[in-house]
Amino acid sequence: MIIGWNSGPAPSLVLLLGLIAGWLGLGLAGLLRPHSVGFVARVIFPVGALVGLAVGLVGLGALRPGSLPQTLVLPLGLPDLPFHLRLDALAGFFVLLLGAAGMGISIFAAGYFRAGQGTAPGLLCLQYHVFLASMALVLLADDAYLFMVAWETMALSSYFLVTTQHRIPEIRRAGFLYLLIAHVGAIGILLSFGVLQGGSWRFTFDAMRGQTLGPAWASVAFLLALGGFGAKAGLVPMHVWLPEAHPAAPSPVSALMSGVMLKTAVYGFLRVSFDLLHAPQWWWGGVALAVGLGTGLFGAVFAAVQTDMKRLLAYSSIENVGLIFTAVGLGLLFQSFGLHLFAALALSAALIHALNHALFKSLLFLATGSVLHATGERNLGKLGGLIRRMPWVATVALVGTLAIAGLPPLNGFVSEWLLLQAFLSTPEIPQPFVNMLVPLGAAALALTVALAGYVMVKFYGVIFLGQPREPALAEAHPAGWLERIGLTWLALGCVVLGAFPRLLLDAAAPITASLVGATVRRGRFAWAIAPIAPERASYSGLLFLAGILGVVGFTFLAVRRIYHGRVRRTAPWDCGYPWQTPRMQDTAEGFGQPIRHIFGSAFRLERELPSPWDTAPRYRIHIEDRLWRLLYVPLGRAVQRLADAVAVVQGGRLAVYLLYAFLTLIGLLVFVL
Amino acid sequence: MSSLGVARQVGAVLLAIALAPLFMGWIAQCRAWLQNRSAPPLFLPWRMLRKLFWKDAALAEHASALFRATPYVLFGTMVLAAAIIPSVVLDLPFVLVADAIALVGLFATARVFIALAAMDIGTAFGTLGARREMMIGFLAEPALLMVFFNAFLISGSTALPTIAARLAAPPFVIYPSLAFAGIAFVMVLLAENARIPIDNPATHLELTMIHEAMVLEYSARHLALVEWASALKLFNYACIGFALFVPWGLASQHASPGTLLLAVVALVLKLALAGAALAVVETVSAKLRIFRAPEFLAMAFLLAVLGLLVHLLLGA
Numbered sequence: 001m002i003i004g005w006n007s008g009p010a011p012s013l014v015l016l017l018g019l020i021a022g023w024l025g026l027g028l029a030g031l032l033r034p035h036s037v038g039f040v041a042r043v044i045f046p047v048g049a050l051v052g053l054a055v056g057l058v059g060l061g062a063l064r065p066g067s068l069p070q071t072l073v074l075p076l077g078l079p080d081l082p083f084h085l086r087l088d089a090l091a092g093f094f095v096l097l098l099g100a101a102g103m104g105i106s107i108f109a110a111g112y113f114r115a116g117q118g119t120a121p122g123l124l125c126l127q128y129h130v131f132l133a134s135m136a137l138v139l140l141a142d143d144a145y146l147f148m149v150a151w152e153t154m155a156l157s158s159y160f161l162v163t164t165q166h167r168i169p170e171i172r173r174a175g176f177l178y179l180l181i182a183h184v185g186a187i188g189i190l191l192s193f194g195v196l197q198g199g200s201w202r203f204t205f206d207a208m209r210g211q212t213l214g215p216a217w218a219s220v221a222f223l224l225a226l227g228g229f230g231a232k233a234g235l236v237p238m239h240v241w242l243p244e245a246h247p248a249a250p251s252p253v254s255a256l257m258s259g260v261m262l263k264t265a266v267y268g269f270l271r272v273s274f275d276l277l278h279a280p281q282w283w284w285g286g287v288a289l290a291v292g293l294g295t296g297l298f299g300a301v302f303a304a305v306q307t308d309m310k311r312l313l314a315y316s317s318i319e320n321v322g323l324i325f326t327a328v329g330l331g332l333l334f335q336s337f338g339l340h341l342f343a344a345l346a347l348s349a350a351l352i353h354a355l356n357h358a359l360f361k362s363l364l365f366l367a368t369g370s371v372l373h374a375t376g377e378r379n380l381g382k383l384g385g386l387i388r389r390m391p392w393v394a395t396v397a398l399v400g401t402l403a404i405a406g407l408p409p410l411n412g413f414v415s416e417w418l419l420l421q422a423f424l425s426t427p428e429i430p431q432p433f434v435n436m437l438v439p440l441g442a443a444a445l446a447l448t449v450a451l452a453g454y455v456m457v458k459f460y461g462v463i464f465l466g467q468p469r470e471p472a473l474a475e476a477h478p479a480g481w482l483e484r485i486g487l488t489w490l491a492l493g494c495v496v497l498g499a500f501p502r503l504l505l506d507a508a509a510p511i512t513a514s515l516v517g518a519t520v521r522r523g524r525f526a527w528a529i530a531p532i533a534p535e536r537a538s539y540s541g542l543l544f545l546a547g548i549l550g551v552v553g554f555t556f557l558a559v560r561r562i563y564h565g566r567v568r569r570t571a572p573w574d575c576g577y578p579w580q581t582p583r584m585q586d587t588a589e590g591f592g593q594p595i596r597h598i599f600g601s602a603f604r605l606e607r608e609l610p611s612p613w614d615t616a617p618r619y620r621i622h623i624e625d626r627l628w629r630l631l632y633v634p635l636g637r638a639v640q641r642l643a644d645a646v647a648v649v650q651g652g653r654l655a656v657y658l659l660y661a662f663l664t665l666i667g668l669l670v671f672v673l
Numbered sequence: 674m675s676s677l678g679v680a681r682q683v684g685a686v687l688l689a690i691a692l693a694p695l696f697m698g699w700i701a702q703c704r705a706w707l708q709n710r711s712a713p714p715l716f717l718p719w720r721m722l723r724k725l726f727w728k729d730a731a732l733a734e735h736a737s738a739l740f741r742a743t744p745y746v747l748f749g750t751m752v753l754a755a756a757i758i759p760s761v762v763l764d765l766p767f768v769l770v771a772d773a774i775a776l777v778g779l780f781a782t783a784r785v786f787i788a789l790a791a792m793d794i795g796t797a798f799g800t801l802g803a804r805r806e807m808m809i810g811f812l813a814e815p816a817l818l819m820v821f822f823n824a825f826l827i828s829g830s831t832a833l834p835t836i837a838a839r840l841a842a843p844p845f846v847i848y849p850s851l852a853f854a855g856i857a858f859v860m861v862l863l864a865e866n867a868r869i870p871i872d873n874p875a876t877h878l879e880l881t882m883i884h885e886a887m888v889l890e891y892s893a894r895h896l897a898l899v900e901w902a903s904a905l906k907l908f909n910y911a912c913i914g915f916a917l918f919v920p921w922g923l924a925s926q927h928a929s930p931g932t933l934l935l936a937v938v939a940l941v942l943k944l945a946l947a948g949a950a951l952a953v954v955e956t957v958s959a960k961l962r963i964f965r966a967p968e969f970l971a972m973a974f975l976l977a978v979l980g981l982l983v984h985l986l987l988g989a
Contacts, residue, residue, distance in 0.1 A: 385795065387737045398739070405785060408771070408778040420774050420818070424825055427985065439981040442822060443974070446815035453781055454811045457788045461803065466795030467735065528769050537831040543770040547756070552742075552749035559894055563726050572733040573890055574796040585792075586800035594808040598967050 010070035013087045016058045016095065016140065017072075020133045022051050027129030034122025041113050044125055046482075048132070049106035055136065056099020062092025063507050077145060084204050086142035089510035090275070093351060094139045094267045096507070100493060101259045101358040102132055108366045108486025109252035111479070112373070118165040131157040131256065138264050144193035144203040147268075151189065155182040158261060161253040162245050174244035181231050181241040188228025189268065195221040196276055208276045218277055222284050225272040226291070233265035233321045236295045237627050242318055243302075247310035247378070251369025254310060258317045259362035263354045266324055273332060274347070274515040282434065285333030292329050293444045296322025300451035301599045304458065305592040305623050307380050309368050312459055313361065316404065319452060320357045324350050326445060327419050331516065333438075334422075337429055340518035345531050346422040348508040348520055353415035355504065356403070356497065360412060363400035363490035364459075367393050370479040370487070371463060375472070380459075380588035385468040389476040392484050394464045396491040403494040405456040406449050409544040410498035414529075416449055417539055421531060451595075458591045467582040499542045501529050589621055596623075604629065678766045681933075685762055688937065689755035693908035694718035694901065696944055703952030718904065725897035733794045733890055743790035744891065744898035750783040751905035760912040761936045763834045764926040772831040773821040776913075777814060780865070783902070784810045791887035802886025805963060809871060809883065812970035813861045819977030820861065823854035824917050826984045833916055841920035849987060853980030855918050859954075860973035862914065864966070866907045869955040871966050911947050912940075919943065 026048050033039045061067065069088035077083045087095070109128070113121055134157060137150035159182070163175035197203055198211035213221065231238040246254045273280065273288075299319030306312035327350035334343035368378075370393045377383055387394035403410035408417075423445065426438035468474060479487070497504055502522060509519040523530030523538055530538035574580050596603065604624040610617030649660070698715045705712035714720075732741070756767040757776050771779070788803040788810075825831050827848055828839035864871040867884035874884070888899050916923075922939030924932050961969060 385735070387739065387793075388735065402782070402785065405781070406778065407782040407785060408775050413775075413778050417774055417778075421831075424822065424831065427826060432985075436982065436985050439822070439978065439985065443815060443819055443978045443981075446818040447811075447974075450781070450811040450814040453785055453814070454807045457785055457792075457803065457807050461789055461792035461800070465737070465739070465789060465792040466800065525769070530769075534769065535830060535832065535835055537772045537774070538769050539772060539775055540770045543767075544753075544775065547753050547767070547770065548746075548749050551752045552745045555748050555752075555898070556745050559726070559898070563894060564729075566729045568729055568731045569734045570731050572794050572796050573731075573892075574794075574798060575889065580796055582795060584797040585795050586797075586804055591800070591804050594804060594967075597964060598808075 010072050010087070012058050012061055013070040013072050013085060013140070016055065016087065016136070017085070019051050019055050019058070020136050023048060023129045023133040023136075026051070027126040027133075030122040030125030030129075032122070034120045037113060037121045040121040040125045041110050045106050045110035045113075048129060049103045049110065049486075052099050052102035052106055052132070054099070056096050056103060059092045059095030059097070059099055060507075062087050063089055063096065063510055065510065067510075071142060077149075081143070081145045081203065083146040084142035084206075085140045085146070086205070087140060089514055090267070090270060091139045093355070093507060093511055094263060095136065097263055097355050097358045098132070098135055098139065098260050100355075101362045101490070102256070104486045104489040104493075105252050105255045105259070105362055105366065106486075107489065108255075108369070108483050111482025111486070112250070112252055112366075112369055114373075118167065119160070124161070124164060127157050127160045128253070128256075131161060131253075131261075135260060135264055139267060142205050144190075144197070144205070144208075148186070148190060148193070151186060151268075154261065154264065155179070155186065158253070158257055162249045162257075164250055164253070165248070171248040174241075174248040178241040178245040181238055185228045185231025185238070188224045188231065190228075192221050192224035192228055192272060195224065196272070205271075205276060209278075213277070215281060218279075219281065219284070222273060222277060222280075223287075225269060226288060229265040229269040229272075230291065230325075233262050233269070233325070234295070234318045235291055235321065235325060236298050236318070237631055239295065239299070239318050240625065240627065240632065243306075243311050243314040246314035246317070246365075247308055251310075251365055251372060254313075255362040255365035255369075258314065258365055259358040262317060262321055263358055266321070266328070266350070266354050269325075270328065270347075270350075270515070273328070274335070280332045280336045282333055282336040282431065285329045285331070285336055286434070286437075288325055288329030288332055289438075289441055290329070292322045292325030292327075293441055293448070294322070295319070296326060296448040297444055297451075298322070298602075300448045300455060301595060301602055302625070303455040304451060304595040305603065307588040307592075308378050309371070309380050309383070309459065309463060310365070310378060312380070312455065313364055313368065316452070316455060317357075317361055319448060320353070320361065320404075323416075323419065323445070323448065324353050324357070326441070327353060327422065330419075330422050330426075330441075333429070333434070334425070335516050337431070339425070339428055340516050341520065341532070342422060342425040342428060343516040344512035344518040344520050345418060345425065347512050347516060348505060348531070349415055349418035349422055351508045351511060352418060352504045355507075356411040356415050356494070359490050359493040359497070360400045360403040363487060363494065364397060364404065366483070366487055366490070367397040367400065368463075370483055374476040374479070377470070377473075380462045382470045383463045383468075383473065384466045384582065384585065385464075385473060386476060387464040389468075389473065390464075390478045393479050393487065396484075396487045397464065398460065399491040399494055401456045401460040403498065405453040407453070408498075408539075409541045409548065411494050411501075411504075412498075414498060414501040414504060414539075414541065418531065419445065421537055424537075425532070454595070458588065462586070462588050462591060466585045469582050469585070469587075499545050500527075501539065501541045502526060505529055505531070602626070675766070678764050681762045682756060682765055682767055685760055685765070686752060686755050689760055689905065689908055689912075690752065690901075692941075692944065693904040694722060696908050696911070696948055697904045699945065699948040700952050703949045704956060707952055707956045718900075722897045722901060725892075725900070726894050728893035730893035730895055732892075732895075735794070736890070737793055740790050740793040740890075741895070743786050744895040744902070746786045747783050747902035748898045748905075750779050750786075751902045751909060754779050754909045755905060755912075757833060758909055758912045759834045759837050759916050759923055761933065761940055762924045762928065763838055764924075765834050768832045768834050773824070773833055773836070774818070774831055776833070777818050777821065780817075780906075781810070781814055783906070787887055787899075791890075794890045796890065798886045798889055802883055802889075805883045806887055809864050809966060809970065812967055812974065813864045816857055816861045816970060816974040816977050817865075819974065819981065820854045820858045820917070823850050823977060823980045823984065826850065826981065833913070837916040837920040837923055838925075840917070841923065848984070850980040850984035851918065853976045853983060857973040857977035857980065858914060858917065860969060860976075862910045863954070864970055864973075866903070866910060868951065870958050870961045870969060873960055908944075911944060914947070915940075915943050
């Protein structure tokens with residue numbers, strides 16, 4: 001490969017390109033022995049994980065204080081449109097995210113893939129590594145052309161990964177829906193870039209940064225970007241593909257899509273709204289904030305009523321993406337009013353939540369993969385009691401559960417704390433109308449975060465706790481050691497980043513410095529964060545963890561020392577009722593019942609209740625998104641009608657088509673002359 | 674962070690651990706008097722704890738490590754919460770570690786753990802209690818957060834000692850927004866501590882209980898820790914209420930031992946009054962049906978949000 005230098009040496013960028021090429025090479029190597037699971041899983045995936053680690057380290061290097069953006073022009077692409085690449089702090093942060101999550105997922109995948117029907121392992125390996133490489137290229141692209149090429153490669157490779165089990169019709173349907181919405185989104189992004197180049201017809205991001213668009217055109221570009229990237233991120237109402245595609249894919253792929261791919265959309269949105277479009281208008285922030293909050297609440301409510309564990313996690317991803325966009329919207333709002341410090345705070349919250357979500361959501365999707373392998377069951381109503389069969393998976397999943405529920409001292413709490421602190425800064429906004437509305441946003445956010453706790457108790461409690469709901473679960477086997485390594489890596493990330501939130505703020509600092517021109521204050525102490533001022537608010541994950549562990553340990557020792565540790569194992573008490581069976585526990589439907597009751601109008605419910613005389617009573621409940629009937633079905637019908645109307649010209653006779661060509665030519669001639 | 678400050682902090686936490694069961698005993702006494710029953714002794718909760726600690730623990734045969742660890746985690750979170758809330762002194766070094774938002778997170782951690790432990794044995798009552806507790810929790814948590822946001826708007830801080838100090842500082846001002854927040858806070862307190870309109874601490878009628886349903890499977894030292902933790906939780910909520918709505922009587926940073934003693938006396942007086950008031954509320958109100966509870970908590974949530982809007986509208 002010939003590399004053209006344009007502005008000095010770019011060692012990290014070249015290294016990163018080498019690693020991306022390494023991923024592609026590994027993918028191709030899978031084709032050498034396409035049907036050998038042993039070769040692909042035990043050789044290629046572990047090496048791919050190491051490449052992921054190196055990618056993450058290079059991304060971390062780009063976040064060092066004082067490191068400058070590196071650029072590179074590759075002599076690839078179209079004659080007049082070479083590929084431009086750039087590694088700056090923003091790209092570096094997401095490269096770090098990709099590498100760190102990708103490492104854990106690849107190690108897990110090495111132990112996960114089995115021979116079976118569907119795509120051959122070698123082909124799967126190629127698709128998987130192309131997917132990884134294309135995500136890295138999306139982050140590094142510095143012109144619209146390369147960005148779109150990488151973006152489409154990412155969409156296509158993930159489409160093939162989603163449809164691994166392509167013999168099942170539902171999975172093909174889910175894949176189609178995903179591809180359709182991905183392309184609608186891509187059109188939005190393409191048009192947004194078209195507006196951003198502002199008549200200069202130069203498609204490098206540098207040229208776009210130099211453009212000053214009028215407020216109307218800038219707003220058009222912003223809204224197109226919000227729609228385009230929102231479709232990929234799963235913002236309401238373009239979320240419908242997410243709960244279909246994520247459960248359809250194999251678990252490592254779901255983890256990669258939910259943990260990393262959704263974040264490329266966040267990256268793209270940040271790139272356009274903060275970097276390419278400078279000078280945001282305040283209502284942009286308001287729109288992003290409103291959409292983000294709506295998405296968050298929607299995702300949390302729907303997650304609470306799911307009965308399929310991967311669908312539940314998919315809805316939870318929608319919720320988390322909503323939170324990230326809420327933070328971004330808040331950042332835009334502050335930035336438009338010139339409140340740079342608070343904009344930096346909100347933006348840090350968005351970035352940190354993106355990284356945290358990549359860790360714990362990947363962890364939980366992988367854990368569902370282990371459960372799926374051990375039991376062959378995805379339906380929550382048929383699981384239970386797995387903490388005793390798979391203690392390792394249950395332990396790391398507990399870490400992920402507590403982290404995603406936003407509980408201190410894990411990492412999920414850090415980003416939620418920062419986001420709430422950002423919301424508390426809204427009284428500074430000079431426009432009275434806006435600062436009256438934002439507390440309502442804070443209330444919606446608080447409700448979403450609390451609901452996430454409900455969802456995660458349901459997820460963990462129904463899968464891992466209680467008694468096994470099916471006799472077959474007694475044969476569930478623990479996860480293999482490669483799977484455990486991958487899971488543990490991600491769980492460690494959750495614990496370490498929760499204990500040292502300062503690391504996260506340090507990582508976000510160069511990005512906020514370049515995008516909004518301010519960094520949050522880090523406070524006096526290395527072990528605590530105080531983003532605005534210490535007397536206003538501060539939090540220390542490490543001491544928090546130490547405090548809890550200290551008190552718990554001291555209590556345990558004291559109780560053991562002073563009293564005895566005698567334990568008698570008996571049957572459960574259950575108010576003295578001896579005929580207790582596992583079927584008397586709450587099912588997933590049962591646990592979601594309060595949510596159905598409280599948010600009843602949000603769903604379309606179909607219930608089948610048994611009559612008192614049924615000999616084999618059956619209870620079935622089907623919950624549907626109202627948006628299907630309100631938006632997608634009419635939209636689909638309109639497209640169908642339009643297509644039918646156009647189909648009139650499609651007669652199927654060659655002579656008629658030639659006549660069309662002839663008439664078009666005549667028309668063009670008339671137009672030209 | 675001075676060593677004197679740390680010593681006072683530890684002293685305040687120990688005082689909380691010691692006073693919490695007495696507070697429970699006092700409420701039970703007041704309730705008995707109001708209901709024309711002969712009152713149980715004030716020290717009954719303490720004697721109960723002692724008895725429970727000496728008993729042999731009976732554990733369901735398939736209980737997991739999570740089930741056994743949860744009582745310690747509950748106790749640990751509530752002790753840590755007592756270190757964040759100013760009950761006697763304002764000078765709390767631990768405030769650098771956690772603010773009011775972290776306190777809400779801490780309560781959420783305790784709630785998630787007790788709900789998970791209740792689901793661990795897999796009995797019908799345990800999961801029923803867990804589901805109801807999480808339902809109450811997800812509605813009460815945002816309301817509590819909004820109460821703290823109200824206090825933030827006035828004091829410009831989410832650190833509880835700073836909030837209490839700013840609110841207590843002269844001149845005396847009546848904040849209309851705090852009135853809304855106060856009503857919301859009392860409603861949250863009742864719901865989160867399994868008190869009467871939402872849950873009945875004295876009931877063992879299976880279909881109506883929430884907290885009791887979750888701890889049915891615990892016995893002996895585990896039950897003792899769970900009960901102690903819930904007493905501490907009520908004590909903590911009471912102290913949050915004092916810090917936000919009657920912030921007077923807390924010893925400042927450089928208080929002499931005499932002032933400290935005075936602050937302890939003030940705390941005991943406040944607890945006595947609050948306990949009596951709680952007993953009155955519990956005696957005059959009837960328990961709500963479980964599905965009226967969301968309405969009750971939604972009202973608390975909306976009142977707190979209304980407080981925010983009132984503050985921004987009036988600018989005070």
